[in-house]
Amino acid sequence: MQFLKWAWALFVFLFLTAVTQIGGVIYWLSLFLGRWTDTLSKKRWIRAVYRLASFFILYGLATFLLVPLLARPLGRVPLPLRETHSLQPLNGMSCLLNRHYVRADLRQTAFAVAEQMNERFPETKINYLDANFPFFNGFPLLPHLSHNDGKKLDLAFCYRDSKTGEASNGSPSFSGYGVCEEARAEEKNTADFCAQEGYWQYSILTKILSQSKKADYVFDAERTKALVELYASDPKVGKIFIEPHLKSRLGLNSDKVRFHGCGAVRHDDHIHVQLK
Numbered sequence: 001m002q003f004l005k006w007a008w009a010l011f012v013f014l015f016l017t018a019v020t021q022i023g024g025v026i027y028w029l030s031l032f033l034g035r036w037t038d039t040l041s042k043k044r045w046i047r048a049v050y051r052l053a054s055f056f057i058l059y060g061l062a063t064f065l066l067v068p069l070l071a072r073p074l075g076r077v078p079l080p081l082r083e084t085h086s087l088q089p090l091n092g093m094s095c096l097l098n099r100h101y102v103r104a105d106l107r108q109t110a111f112a113v114a115e116q117m118n119e120r121f122p123e124t125k126i127n128y129l130d131a132n133f134p135f136f137n138g139f140p141l142l143p144h145l146s147h148n149d150g151k152k153l154d155l156a157f158c159y160r161d162s163k164t165g166e167a168s169n170g171s172p173s174f175s176g177y178g179v180c181e182e183a184r185a186e187e188k189n190t191a192d193f194c195a196q197e198g199y200w201q202y203s204i205l206t207k208i209l210s211q212s213k214k215a216d217y218v219f220d221a222e223r224t225k226a227l228v229e230l231y232a233s234d235p236k237v238g239k240i241f242i243e244p245h246l247k248s249r250l251g252l253n254s255d256k257v258r259f260h261g262c263g264a265v266r267h268d269d270h271i272h273v274q275l276k
C-alpha cells in the first residue's frame with residue numbers, strides 16, 4: 001500500500017509539473033501541510049477537504065503573487081489576465097496554469113501590435129493563447145516543444161460573426177486551437193501532404209477538440225493579415241508560423257513568415273510568433 005501511495009504521489013507530481021510547471025512542487029508542499037491539517041479532524045472527508053483546500057490556496061497564492069515576482073528578475077513577465085492595451089487571454093486557463101509568461105520585450109511587442117490593431121480596427125481585441133512557463137530555458141510547454149525560452153507566443157486568428165458579418169473578438173475554439181481555416185480545393189493542402197508523409201500528429205487537434213462552434217464564425221482575412229504583418233514588421237520578431245495556404249491567400253510576403261514543418265502541428269487555427 002505504501003508503494004502505491006508513493007507511486008500515486010509521483011504520478012500527480014509529474015502530471016502537475018508537466019501541465020503547470022509549479023503545480024508539482026505545490027502538491028508536495030500541500031502533502032507536508034496535510035500532516036498538520038490531518039490533526040484538525042478525525043473525519044476522513046473533512047481531512048480530504050482540508051488537504052484539497054490547502055493545495056488550491058497554496059497554488060493560488062503562488063500563481064498570482066509569488067511566481068510573477070520571482071519570474072521577473074529571471075527574465076519573464078506574465079501577459080495580462082484581463083484585457084490590457086487591447087491584448088487579452090482567449091481562455092483564462094492559460095493564466096491559471098502559468099502558461100502566459102514571455103520575455104519583457106515580447107510582451108512590449110504584443111501590447112504595441114494589439115494597440116495598433118485596435119486603432120486600425122476599432123473594438124478589436126487580440127486574443128493570446130499559450131506562451132511559455134515562468135521558469136527555466138529548455139522546459140517545454142507541452143504539447144509545444146519549442147515554447148521553452150520565453151520567446152514564443154501563440155495568437156488566435158481574427159474572426160467575424162457568421163450570422164451578422166460583424167467583426168468579433170470571439171473564437172470558434174474554446175482553447176484557440178483545433179478549429180481550422182482549411183485549404184480550399186485550389187490551394188496547397190499541407191495537412192494532406194504531411195499525413196501522406198506519415199506525420200500522424202499533424203492534424204490531431206482537429207480530431208480531439210470540439211468543432212461545434214465552427215459554423216458560428218468566419219475567418220477574418222483582413223484583420224488576420226494585418227495582425228501577421230504588424231508582428232512581421234517588428235525587428236525583434238524572427239519567425240512567424242502560419243499554414244502555407246494562408247500565407248499565399250493573405251498575400252504575406254515577409255520572409256519571416258515560414259512553414260513550421262510536418263513535425264509540428266498545423267497552423268491554420270492559430271499564429272505562432274517568436275523572437276529572434
Ligand SMILES: [Zn+2]
Nearest residue numbers: 144153154272
Ligand atoms: Zn506556438
